[in-house]
Amino acid sequence: MEVYSTFTERKKWAAGAVVIAVVGIIAFWSFSSYNSRRAQIGILPDSTLYTTENYTDIFLDSNVVVNFLNSHQISDSAKVQVSEFYARRNYQFAWLNSQDLNSSVDIFLAQLHNYEFEFDDNSLKNAHFDSLLTIAQQNPKKFLKDKTQAERLELWLTSTFFVYSQKAFGGTVENTLDLEWFIPRKKKNYQTLLDSLVTNSKDLAQQEPVNRYYTALKAKLKQYRTIQKAGGLPKVENLSGSLSLGDSLPGIVSLKKLLYLVNDLRFSDDSPVVNESLLAGIKSYQHRMGLVENGKLDKNTLAELNKPIDERIRQMMVNLERLRWVPVEVESDYLLVNIPEFRLHVFENNKQVWVTNVVVGKEVHKTTIFKGNISQVVFNPYWGIPNSIVQNEILPKIRRDPNYLSRNNMEVVNGYYRQKPGRNNALGQIKFLFPNQYSIYLHDTPSKGLFESNTRAFSHGCIRVKDPKTLAKFVLRNDDSWSEERMDEVLKTNTETQVNVKPTLPVYIAYFTSWVDNTGQLNFRKDIYGLDAKLESDIFGKK
Incomplete structure (x- = not known):
């Protein structure tokens, strides 16, 4: 078998020190500029440590990294990440060794598969990557004898990882200030994330730098995506108002099926008869929607019950994007x-x-x-009364009633209106x-x-x-x-x-407007400020 880290090749690598230094400087400048731009939009730095240990026996040439990045359509931010990642690990391979593919490859591929299913996003698929991966998985030892193929697969895995991580954990929206969100974001360190994956594959918690609310809502998204693929939620028709125990109505079967699918009924029930479990299930559903918990099929409850599952999924995805902006801890x-x-x-x-x-x-x-x-x-x-309220509300009332201030326990101090x-x-x-x-x-x-x-x-x-x-x-x-x-x-x-x-x-x-509460229940609420629509446009416009 060919060993890449031979003495001759290491000499060539040493002889290219100037090139490496230049690449490192360019990566540093690019990365620093990238961080600077992110800092301007409310993203704080991450000080997570990065390992300096050696975990593989084969190395890349820095020129191979540069040529790969220049010859493929990869985002600028991912290119910076790839360059810095290999420079920091002295150009060690991360995913492959001289004998086989590391176990981290299977873990990452599972993450990719789950992401594609849960978010219905195939944008990360790449024919070159898939072809190399298929060949490598069929006969790893034979594949690794071809140095060029091994280098390409290594670099496809790394570049795909950084593109995936940004989408899955960082979010698609760069400037949250445009969306009226002023909670500072903490920049996630994808360098450390990949380092953790390829050196400690068993530590799954380290491989998703997201908060527990994100994890919980993503699990519900997977459930709803499964329902969607199976045909969606049944429509609730020919039912309204109060339901009485013992009533037998055709629409009850669809209602029970819906409530069972979304976990408001614990057991499947194909009976058309109204029972205690159904009434409790309706109240559970109303609770999760923020409705009056009266057990009745009123107008608001029916409107929520008949929202298409596609709409629910989009609402969940909008809020998963927001949860990516929330600190992990x-x-x-x-x-x-x-x-x-x-x-x-x-x-x-x-x-x-x-x-x-x-x-x-x-x-x-x-x-x-x-x-x-x-x-x-x-x-x-x-209460120091804001000037807008003084101008729009207080002064017109004073004009109509000269005693308005005294009757409302208000006074004017140095030109400022306040209520005592x-x-x-x-x-x-x-x-x-x-x-x-x-x-x-x-x-x-x-x-x-x-x-x-x-x-x-x-x-x-x-x-x-x-x-x-x-x-x-x-x-x-x-x-x-x-x-x-x-x-x-x-x-x-x-x-x-x-x-x-x-x-x-x-x-x-x-x-x-969508989240999983501390009891594990999925909640939905109305978009009272209309902020979901703008974010939804940003997300699905960049999918």
Whole structure:
């Protein structure tokens, strides 16, 4: 068998040191420029370590890498990744050794197959790659005797891996700011990812640099894709209103089949009779859609039941794209507001410990998607009235009623309008500050009835919390000086009291219209701000 790392070849490789250096410098410049561009759009660097050990006995010539990249249509970013990958490992082969294909090849091919099925994406297929792979798998030892073929397969595997990783884990959208998403993205290190795959193939967790919410939703996408391939979901017809136990209706069979396919019925049931399991299944479905859980086939429930599975799949893919932008690991303690869900989730030690309803901005006053850090809790707050509200709402009311300010406990201080602390203050009795350029914060409200509405987009952009006192206890749980009793005493007054939060508490204001909750249930919500449509266009336009 021919051994590529012979003394003669290593001398040739050494003699090409200048070429290697130039390639390395070009790769460095290109990669640095690439990173710089990504930093400008809110992508943070990844400091993951990279192995320096040797794991193979054959080597590439740097000129072979350069020639391969120049002669094939591979994205510029992938070319930079390939160049840097081999330069950093002294041009060792990654996927092949002198005897066989490494086990990492089979793992990667399985990942590719799953991706193509789950996302219905064949853009990564390549006839040259497939042909070389087929020959290599049929007779590896014979294949590896042909050095040129082995080099080509090695480089196809690596370049395909980087293109795949960017699509599968980084996302198709480069500039999320255009999509009104201002949570910083952390740049994923695909160099380290590939290094992990080819050196530690058993560590599957290292091979998908995504958060657990992405993994859970992708599993549901696979389930829905299987349903789609089998003919889709049955249509629910000739049914509406309340269903009574014992009713026998033809449309019940289709309804039960649908609910079984989407996991709201535990067991398959071909009977046309309404039973307890069916009514419970309808309520389960309504819960997952954010509907009133009344067990009735009302207009909204029927509309959701009859949405085509293709629409559901596209919605899931849109949100998988968003989840690629979320850090793989977030802080152990944090708050998460999901705008389309109208809910605030509280996490401690990586576990959800509490959930409450919130009111978010109406469409004309959208709540911004970003990350902040709660640094202060304010009891009995003043409300500094935004100038837009003063001009559009307050001043017209003052013109009609000169006593409007005094009747609403408002005042003007140095030209600024504000509402004094009190029971009817628009911010209620508690607000939570996390300094940001969007002037958004969490707060109480005297309008408690809005929390019982099923759709809760009513505010001017800030986020109203149903139970702010419980939230305050959590935020200040590490401050022994703020017991519940002391909070109650302060809240009985009308004196503004500011409490600093140390350490600050991260809060994510996010936008997901499809996700898997902590009980494993797949949820869907309406796209209240119309943000799915733009992202869907970007995703499927680049597929």
